[in-house]
Amino acid sequence: MDIIFFHFFGSLKDPVTNTEKQAFQRDLKEPSYSMAKRKYSSTSSFVSICIFAVSCNIISASTEDGFIANYSRTTRYTVPKNIPSRTTVLDLSHNQIKEIRIFDFRSLPKLQVLMLFDNQIRVLNFSVFQYNEDLQYLDLSHNNLQALFGFPVPSLRHLDVSYNNDIKMTFCSDSSTTWKLEYFGLSTRRMQKPDFCVLAHLQVETLFLGLEDLSEYNSTFLPAFNMKNLRIALPNIRRFPILSNLDLNVTERLELSNIQGDQIKDLGTFLSKLNKNGRLLNLTVTNIELGWRDIVNVFTVVWKSTIRYFHIYNVTVLEFDDAVFSNIDTSLQALTIEQTRLGTVSIDQNIVYKTFSDMNIPALTISDSGILFMHCPSEPSRFTYLCFSNNTLTDILFQNCNNLPLLETLILQRNYLKDLTKVSLMTNTMKSLKYLDVSHNFLQYDSENKCHWADNMVELNLSSNILSELVFRCLPVNVKILDLHENHISRVPKEMLKLNNLEELNLAFNKLTALPGCDHFRSLRLLNIENNSVLSQSSEFFESCQYVQRLKGGNNPFKCSCELREFINLGKQGSVELVGWPDSYMCEKPEYVRGTPLANFHISKLSCNVTLLVAVILIITVVLGVAVCIVCLRFDIPWYLKMIWQWTQVKRRNWKSQQLNxxxxxxxxxxxxxxxxxxxxxxxxxxxxxxxxxxxxxxxxxxxxxxxxxxxxxxxxxxxxxxxxxxxxxxxxxxxxxxxxxxxxxxxxxxxxxxxxxxxxxxxxxxxxxxxxxxxxxxxxxxxxxxxxxxxxxxxxxxxxxxxxxxxxxxxxxxxxxx
Incomplete structure (x- = not known):
């Protein structure tokens, strides 16, 4: 067995903890992903945007729908007065507020989001929100709540009261009280019937149950959960077999966090007894510590279950042995492993690589794990989707690999790929490959070697590399969507491959100084050249890019002169949609028009066309000459000029002879x-x-x-x-x-x-x-x-x-x- 110290799961250093902002962004993109004490939102997109704005420490900001007010971390003991009445998002978190009074929110009729987490509130009567009929999001987690009573606002969709004391909810006895929540968060220290009576009257889609501090447990009081999405943070005391007693019938998504020690066995027991007629299709485990043999056991159980999508986040491998995973027929469709770290210095990478490369599932994601290498499957694989982003893979990946015939999507962003030629050779045997993402690498191309891409590739992302204009000699000829933004491209060369099927081309954040031509991609519909160094247009663009329908050209240092006239008319006429027009299109040169929108800059066609200008001058001159001749003949001006001349000559001679008349x-x-x-x-x-x-x-x-x-x-x-x-x-x-x-x-x-x-x-x-x-x-x-x-x-x-x-x-x- 080969023992390698630079291992698959990354370095021995602990990973850097994500900030709250990063965590919130992750939650928006991955609804199934959570941590034990993280806040969740399933409300409208407006609410999500507002929460994100507050999490970025925006003190106050206007939006189209209202006003965001942030009083977080301001050492307040009461709700501040004189909050703007049009406030829709109010953040009072991380203070020392102990009491919510009946008049505190009376003047905020438009309030939709209220964050009161991490305070010292002990009692809350929902009647304090009787004037806030639009309230949708209320976070009261991490307080000292002991009692909740009153009738909640009907518009409420997100309620989080997790991580408080054992809360007494007096409205449990009122069976007529039915909540229609999208999210409800609750924590408890004692597993008793009164703690869960409220769940019987809830119509909630997502339930978060925080049990880390559980000290008393009675399995008879564990309810049968009837929500689609269930998230449970397991107890720190490992002897409580929550998973073994968990019974799910209607739950479709389950997220478990804080899995350690013997709870791994409980997880296996839970998975093995899943009802074959159950609806659980999506399983996520976060913050988990286990050994390689435990991983193999979990995989085995999951492969045999009804699970379709299995996600593992923030996993620590404590020890490694030579346990081997044997593939079996499974209904699993996708496996995702993110943020992995190792608690041991030795690992046999061959076993690890073979385990994952030979999995008989359609989709596999392993990211943020420090992968150095990945085996080619030993036999034709079922993989249609592979994602190995943010690892340390190099150009030797999948070289001469003929066992990925069904692969359609391959994502290799944020690795250590350097040679574009080798990347193309890697895809040459992937006959079904349609989408390749190798962005955020170190790719270069020197034009000495030919490229051999997969024939069916239609979308290629080469952004954020160090490619020059030579890259246009190394591209798949059938590509339809090409992303080359943030490279070192200064022009689109005339000596390049013909991309007759190309429909979208992204060249943003490069070094272009003029609009490119479209001679080699006549089917182009969308062109993005934002944030380049474009000063003027080129005649080649208007001659060859007649079929372009959308053009993103903003944030360039445009030189407002005759050369830009046709481009400006393009934006004014609307024959081509200029994305961001007119706000993103400003004059940079000359100095006297800097900051002037291109839409407000006018220059006539006559002053820009030298031939036309000369012709107009000649025509005007001829017309004026003819007019002068006509006037002269009409009023006998030549005769008068002759007389003036003779009069002057006589006067001059008389003056010289000093003859006085x-x-x-x-x-x-x-x-x-x-x-x-x-x-x-x-x-x-x-x-x-x-x-x-x-x-x-x-x-x-x-x-x-x-x-x-x-x-x-x-x-x-x-x-x-x-x-x-x-x-x-x-x-x-x-x-x-x-x-x-x-x-x-x-x-x-x-x-x-x-x-x-x-x-x-x-x-x-x-x-x-x-x-x-x-x-x-x-x-x-x-x-x-x-x-x-x-x-x-x-x-x-x-x-x-x-x-x-x-x-x-x-x-x-x-x-x-x-x-």
């Missing part, structure tokens, strides 16, 4: 050549008299030879006091008349005087006046012109008005003669 003429006359006869024979002779008091500037006699026409026009306009324009249809058709009118306009605007005199020789229809004569149109519209009368009788008045308009004393008359 002084008023030398009373008026400059502008007219069309077609009207020259009237000007020469009528206008000028009537204005210029023989006395020379009025002098008219006429282009034919006053333009200076050698100067351009434009310069002569500008000089004449500048040297004339007024400008007379003889208007007729011929005038508006003359280009030079247009020049003269423009420069006269310019002088008018620059000198701020009314220097234009319009003489209407013939009527001019407004529609024939060119657009550039806008000033002429305005002046004519205001009738500021002189009209040449056809009647001779009115000519005198006409000439008088015209002479008056231009009459002025000109300076330097001698110089005018020289001009």
């Amino acid at each position: 002084t008023i030398q003429f009373h008026a400059f006359v502008s007219y069309s050549e077609h009207d020259s006869d009237w000007v020469k024979t009528v206008l000028i002779p009537n204005l210029e008299k023989e006395d020379g008091s009025i002098r008219i500037c006429q282009h034919e006699r006053n333009f200076v030879a050698g100067k351009s026409i434009v310069e002569n026009i500008i000089d004449c306009v500048e040297k004339s006091y007024k400008s007379i324009f003889v208007l007729s249809p011929n005038f508006v058709q003359s280009e030079w008349c247009h020049y003269e009118l423009y420069f006269a306009h310019h002088k008018l605007f620059s000198e701020d005087v009314y220097g234009l005199i319009l003489v209407l020789l013939e009527p001019i229809p407004t529609y024939i006046i060119p657009a550039r004569y806008h000033k002429l149109k305005a002046l004519m519209a205001k009738r500021t012109y002189l009209e040449w009368p056809k009647e001779k009788s009115k000519h005198g008045l006409f000439w008088a008005n015209l002479r008056a308009a231009i009459q002025i004393v000109l300076p330097n008359n001698e110089e005018m003669e020289e001009f």
Whole structure:
């Protein structure tokens, strides 16, 4: 026999005791699991959540349904006053409260959970809760209760009065009192009829019976329990044969704790006499001390019983021998062994491994036991479910094992697996394997060796390892659900296996910097990339991931810029369900938008598309150019620009030559050549008299030879006091008349005087006046012109008005003669 000191059941050190919070979480997940003095809850999920919040030392917190108030461990002697009236969960545990008064809870109509355990309460009248019609959970354990009386609240579902003194329950005699509880906890020191009379009037699903401190026992008073779930903490005094006398008919789940010494034999006796027609299917034993031979004996009895599910928690193996377990036909479906420790330094692991590997049951769980190795079954096994979590198994597990043909689920999380290639080889012979969990190990893959997975595997959990993107070259091709969260993956490479059946991919808590593409898994429906380093989207994602229905992408340091525009629109449009949108999606960069929800960040498509932006600018430029051209042509702007340029040039030359223009003429006359006869024979002779008091500037006699026409026009306009324009249809058709009118306009605007005199020789229809004569149109519209009368009788008045308009004393008359 090989004696190995590093043994199956773990090290010699005592296990670390779980905290109350861990214990409560365990109770929620494993309803059949309990310890002797642990609190249990079978009430609604709201109550469970509230208790969990209080167990985490939440002082006060609001919930959707009410308010949680925690006064635990505050050295109180009475129930505090001024508790918020909307309180639904109240924790007063671990204090020194001795009395509950009638008015203590009157102001709490919404109270649902009340924890008063570990106080010094002696007497309780249920009438103190008459104003708490919603009370469901009441824990009075670990007090000094001696008496309970009154009628309980009808809504009460969980009542724990365990670990008190021997309680006198005065309502036992009232047969009309029927409780409908889901959980009831009770302890006693003496096994007498009055202690259990209350059980006859209870309709309870789960009963906890604490008998550790039992000092007096009479088997005739042990009741026939009629509840579905029964939990018993056995007496510390081993001579009380509780198990031998236990009779169960309707119980479906039984949990026994504190099994030591001779009680192991009592357990065997109890199991061996189980009624074949009984309903007991689920047996749990906790806090048990026994030797290897006792384990073999218990297994033998259980294998022969009607038990379907057998759970062992917190077991200590005191000694080891060479007892061998022989498999027999059994109705047992699942065996669970958790939290095992060893009280001896020697053990033959071959016997242990062979015992468990050859069990002819469908499901086996051995966790928190320090397993180093497990044999391949010696013949084809019935195992469909194996769980060896939180042990010390290595890569040599089940190598070349051909005797697990029915295995569908294999859980190996929290072990010492390191080589992904060897893990794949382990599964290669498991033809029925569908689910594999190897999370929380030390797995790596170097891409040098090929992987050989089970062909039928549909779900693979590789989370919490140290895998890189090379893992995508070592995956089962038929996998549908793949969990790779919390690894070292920085990208999804293009060189990878095609996973055409993959529907769910979890890449959370990795090192991704961009959304991955889906070229190699076209059936993907759910993608999880939460808590990565994703800054922006990738065009590959939108091109290849059209079939993704749900995307978990929150808690990433998004860079809110053009690159993220399509992703933001994805969340706003709702074409893909963004889980956690918009609360979990925040801008991280640039600094000025940090903390801004992506839903509130807006950037236009135009500013993000360079090609489109250039096209829009070009279109706008062309449109503006065309508009400017149209406006220029409509209002003859090029002509005006030309005139401004010529005016500027003349002014510049005059400035350089320091030529000063002084008023030398009373008026400059502008007219069309077609009207020259009237000007020469009528206008000028009537204005210029023989006395020379009025002098008219006429282009034919006053333009200076050698100067351009434009310069002569500008000089004449500048040297004339007024400008007379003889208007007729011929005038508006003359280009030079247009020049003269423009420069006269310019002088008018620059000198701020009314220097234009319009003489209407013939009527001019407004529609024939060119657009550039806008000033002429305005002046004519205001009738500021002189009209040449056809009647001779009115000519005198006409000439008088015209002479008056231009009459002025000109300076330097001698110089005018020289001009």
